[in-house]
Amino acid sequence: MNRIKKLFQEKKDILSIYYTAGYPNLGDTVAIAEELERSGADLLEIGFPYSDPVADGPVIQASSKQALDNGMDLKTLFAQLKDLRKTVSIPVLLMGYVNPMLQFGVENFCKACAEVGVDGCIVPDLPMVEYEELYSPVFAKYDLSNIFLVTPQTSEERIRKIDGLSNGFVYLISSSATTGKNLQVSDTTEAYFARIASMKLNNPTMIGFGISSKETFDKACKYANGAIIGTAFVKSLSADDVQASVKQFMKEFTL
Amino acid sequence: MSLLNKGLKNKTMNYFVNEKGYYGDFGGAYIPEMLYPNVEELRQNYLKIIDDEDFQKEFHQLLKDYVGRPSPLYLARRLSQKYNANIFLKREDLNHTGAHKINNAVGQILLAERLGKKRIIAETGAGQHGVATATVCALRGLECVVYMGEVDIQRQAPNVARMKMLGAKVVPATSGSKTLKDATNEAMRDWINNPVDTHYIIGSVVGPHPYPDMIATFQSIISEETKKQLIEQTGNDQPDYVLACVGGGSNAMGMFYHFIDDEKVKLIAVEAGGKGVDSGFSAATTVLGKEGVLHGSRSILMQTEDGQVVEPHSISAGLDYPGVGPQHAHLFKTGRGQYVSITDDESLQAGLLLTQMEGIIPAIESAHALAYLEKMNFKGGENVVVCLSGRGDKDMDTYMKYFGL
Numbered sequence: 220m221n222r223i224k225k226l227f228q229e230k231k232d233i234l235s236i237y238y239t240a241g242y243p244n245l246g247d248t249v250a251i252a253e254e255l256e257r258s259g260a261d262l263l264e265i266g267f268p269y270s271d272p273v274a275d276g277p278v279i280q281a282s283s284k285q286a287l288d289n290g291m292d293l294k295t296l297f298a299q300l301k302d303l304r305k306t307v308s309i310p311v312l313l314m315g316y317v318n319p320m321l322q323f324g325v326e327n328f329c330k331a332c333a334e335v336g337v338d339g340c341i342v343p344d345l346p347m348v349e350y351e352e353l354y355s356p357v358f359a360k361y362d363l364s365n366i367f368l369v370t371p372q373t374s375e376e377r378i379r380k381i382d383g384l385s386n387g388f389v390y391l392i393s394s395s396a397t398t399g400k401n402l403q404v405s406d407t408t409e410a411y412f413a414r415i416a417s418m419k420l421n422n423p424t425m426i427g428f429g430i431s432s433k434e435t436f437d438k439a440c441k442y443a444n445g446a447i448i449g450t451a452f453v454k455s456l457s458a459d460d461v462q463a464s465v466k467q468f469m470k471e472f473t474l
Numbered sequence: 475m476s477l478l479n480k481g482l483k484n485k486t487m488n489y490f491v492n493e494k495g496y497y498g499d500f501g502g503a504y505i506p507e508m509l510y511p512n513v514e515e516l517r518q519n520y521l522k523i524i525d526d527e528d529f530q531k532e533f534h535q536l537l538k539d540y541v542g543r544p545s546p547l548y549l550a551r552r553l554s555q556k557y558n559a560n561i562f563l564k565r566e567d568l569n570h571t572g573a574h575k576i577n578n579a580v581g582q583i584l585l586a587e588r589l590g591k592k593r594i595i596a597e598t599g600a601g602q603h604g605v606a607t608a609t610v611c612a613l614r615g616l617e618c619v620v621y622m623g624e625v626d627i628q629r630q631a632p633n634v635a636r637m638k639m640l641g642a643k644v645v646p647a648t649s650g651s652k653t654l655k656d657a658t659n660e661a662m663r664d665w666i667n668n669p670v671d672t673h674y675i676i677g678s679v680v681g682p683h684p685y686p687d688m689i690a691t692f693q694s695i696i697s698e699e700t701k702k703q704l705i706e707q708t709g710n711d712q713p714d715y716v717l718a719c720v721g722g723g724s725n726a727m728g729m730f731y732h733f734i735d736d737e738k739v740k741l742i743a744v745e746a747g748g749k750g751v752d753s754g755f756s757a758a759t760t761v762l763g764k765e766g767v768l769h770g771s772r773s774i775l776m777q778t779e780d781g782q783v784v785e786p787h788s789i790s791a792g793l794d795y796p797g798v799g800p801q802h803a804h805l806f807k808t809g810r811g812q813y814v815s816i817t818d819d820e821s822l823q824a825g826l827l828l829t830q831m832e833g834i835i836p837a838i839e840s841a842h843a844l845a846y847l848e849k850m851n852f853k854g855g856e857n858v859v860v861c862l863s864g865r866g867d868k869d870m871d872t873y874m875k876y877f878g879l
C-alpha cells in the first residue's frame with residue numbers, strides 16, 4: 220500500500236515538515252530527512268527549488284535561491300535521493316513549481332520519483348485541468364499522489380472536484396497568503412476549517428501555511444488530520460550543524 | 475461571432491485565444507490555488523464587461539478626452555527618404571503619460587470598478603505602466619501600489635517621482651535581477667496576500683488567461699485607428715509591414731491585432747538583443763528561450779536546462795524581461811510573425827537618429843523597433859508602420875550618458 224494512505228490510516232495529528240533540497244548545504248538533503256524521521260516527523264515535503272517562487276514568502280525564497288546557488292537541480296536531487304529508502308521509511312513528497320518539472324519531462328519526473336521511493340508531489344502552479352487531462356494517467360502509472368491546495372476562497376464545488384482528483388490528502392491553506400505568515404486562528408479561519416470538516420471529504424486533510432510552533436500545530440490538529448511546518452523549520456536550520464539544528468527544532472514536538 | 479464572417483471563412487489558423495485560454499500550444503492559467511478565485515472571476519466576467527455598451531462608451535470617451543486619442547499616424551518624411559519607403563509612425567508617445575500603456579490601464583481600471591475592487595496593484599519595468607496605473611487610480615480615487623525592480627527604480631527615476639506624486643506607493647523588488655520579472659513576482663505575491671478587494675493590473679500581454687487576451691483587446695485600439703488612418707492617408711488599409719518592439723509584447727500585440735488575419739501584412743516584432751544575443755547579456759527571448767511556464771502562462775522563456783529562469787539584460791527597462799506573451803509565442807512558432815532583435819547600441823543610435831531627423835525623442839524601447847528599419851531592404855514605395863510606443867523623457871539620463879551630451 221502507498222505509504223501516504225497507510226500513514227493516515229494509522230495515525231492522527233500528523234506532523235509534516237517542509238524543507239528545501241540543497242539548503243543550507245547542497246549535500247544536506249538526505250541527512251535532514253533522516254534526522255527528521257528520528258526526531259518524530261511523520262511526513263516530509265522536500266522542496267525542489269525554483270528561481271521565481273511566487274507562492275513563497277522571503278524565507279523560502281531565500282532558501283530556494285541559496286539551494287540554486289549551491290548547485291541544486293532536479294538531476295542532482297534525484298541522484299541524492301537514490302538510496303533514500305535505505306534509511307528513511309516515512310512518506311516523502313516533492314514540492315515545487317511546474318516549470319522545472321516540465322523541463323525534466325513529466326513522465327521522466329514521475330518515473331524518477333517512483334524509482335527513488337518518493338510517494339507524491341505538490342505542484343502549486345500546475346493547473347487542475349492540465350493535471351486531469353494530461354498528467355493524471357502518468358501519476359497513476361507510477362502510483363504517485365498529487366496533492367492539491369485549497370484556500371478559504373475555494374468554492375465548495377471546486378473542493379469537491381479537488382477531493383475527487385486527490386489520492387493522499389487535501390492541503391488546506393490556513394489563509395490566502397504566501398508562505399511564512401503567522402497563523403492567526405480567528406473566527407473566520409475557524410469557520411473555514413469547520414466548513415471543510417463538515418464537507419466530509421473522501422481524503423484526509425492537512426493544514427499548512429503559518430504553522431510555526433507546537434502551539435499552532437496543536438490548534439491546526441483540532442481541525443484536520445495534521446499540519447505542515449515549513450518556514451519556521453527552514454529558518455531554524457543552521458549550515459554549521461544541520462543535524463543539531465533539526466534536533467533542536469523538533470524537541471518541542473516530541474515532549 | 476458567426477463563422478461565416480468574412481475573413482474567418484477560409485481561415486485555417488487561429489491566432490487568437492481559444493475557449494480553453496490557449497493560443498496553439500501556449501497560454502493557459504498556471505497559477506497557485508490562492509490566485510484561482512480572482513483569475514477565475516476575471517475570466518468569467520471580462521468579455522461580458524468589455525462588450526457592455528456602457529463600458530464601451532466610457533472607455534472610448536476616456537481614450538478620447540483623457541488620453542488624447544486617436545493618436546496621430548505620422549508620415550515621417552525625412553526617415554522615409556532615408557529608407558526609401560513610406561515610414562509611418564503610430565504616435566503612442568503622444569498619449570497622456572507618454573506611452574501605449576495608458577490604453578490598457580484605462581480599460582482595466584473601468585473593469586476593476588465593475589468588479590467592485592477597491593485596491594489596485596501593478597508591476598512596472600520602465601515605469602510607464604506604473605505611471606499609467608497610478609494615473610488612472612488618481613483619476614478614479616483608488617488605492618495604488620506599484621512594484622518596481624530596484625535596478626529599474628534607479629534607471630527610471632523620473633517615473634518613480636511621477637508615481638509618488640500621483641499618490642501611488644512604489645515598492646522596490648529586491649529579489650533576483652531586481653527588474654521587471656521580479657517586480658511581477660512581488661505583485662503576484664501581493665495579490666495572493668490580498669485575495670478579496672484587490673485587482674492586479676498587469677501591464678503587458680503576459681500572465682494567466684484571460685490577461686493576455688484582455689490586454690491585447692484594450693491595446694487593439696492602436697491597429698484599429700491605424701487602419702482608418704491609412705485609408706485616409708493612402709487609400710489602402712493594408713500596409714506592407716508593421717513593426718513594434720516586444721518586452722512582454724503589449725504594444726506589438728496592439729499594433730498587430732487587426733492585421734493578424736491579413737497574411738499580406740508582414741508582422742515584425744523586435745526584441746532586445748542587449749549586448750548581443752550571444753553575449754550572455756540579452757533579452758532576445760525567441761532566440762534564447764525555450765517553451766516553459768512563467769508568470770502564469772505557458773510560453774517561451776529564457777531558462778536553464780533545469781527550468782530556472784535566466785536573468786535577461788537590456789538597456790531598456792521595458793524590454794528587460796525573460797519571456798514574451800503566449801500569443802507572441804504562437805505567432806513566432808507558426809511563423810506568422812517575424813521575430814528579430816536589436817542591440818543596446820543600435821537602439822540608442824536609432825533613438826538619436828529619430829530625434830535629429832524628425833524632432834521626436836523616442837523611448838529606448840520604441841527605438842528598438844526603429845532600429846530594425848536600418849536592416850530592411852525596401853524596394854521603394856512600401857508602406858511601413860512603426861509603433862512609436864513611448865516618448866524618451868524617462869530615458870534622458872541614459873541618452874545623455876551614452877552620447878556624452
Ligand SMILES: Cc1ncc(COP(=O)(O)O)c(C=O)c1O
Nearest residue numbers: 678721722723724725792839864
Ligand atoms: C515605451 C514602452 N514601449 C514598450 C514597452 C514594452 O512593453 P510591451 O512589450 O508590453 O509593449 C514598454 C514597457 O515598459 C514601454 O514603456
